[in-house]
Amino acid sequence: MHPEPCSAGPGDAKALQRALTAAFLHDPVMVWFDPDRERRQRRLARLFGHVLHKHLPRGMVWTNENRSAAVWVAPGTPVTAKGVRFYLRLCRDRQLKGFSRRSSWKPSGRAFRTGCCSTWG
Incomplete structure (x- = not known):
């Protein structure tokens, strides 16, 4: 039987960061x-x-007493320029395989973004 999930709070952040890092x-x-x-x-x-x-302030992070973690990024969640800059800086030393720096690829049609990362066990 798995412990019941509950919404995570700011006090859970460090433990969940360690759990997600170890999981991935x-x-x-x-x-x-x-x-x-x-x-x-x-x-x-x-x-x-x-x-x-x-995502913690949005109530989209779940945990339990075992420090399992689930993060839900719902379709339509705003993407900010600050967030994009963070991800680009995080990967700035890596040439993404399959993409060139001059890539002109853009999503066509209606694009939805859904993300989830979880350590549920």
Whole structure:
């Protein structure tokens, strides 16, 4: 039986940041993106710190007594220029595979963005 989930609060942020970082540290996509373990760990900690800072006040982060975490980013959640700059700085030392710096790709039609990261167990 799993402990009941509840909405996370600001006091949960550091523990959830550590849990999410540990959960994704050996994820094959993350390893592919950044093979250096120590750098990947720092990058993931920054990423999840940002995600939690942004989404905890919106009530979109869930946890339980085991410090499992789920973050929901609903369709239509605003994307700010500050947020885009954060993600670009986070990855500035990486040439994204499959994209060039001159890429002119833009989403066509109606684009929806839904994201979720979870350590539920």
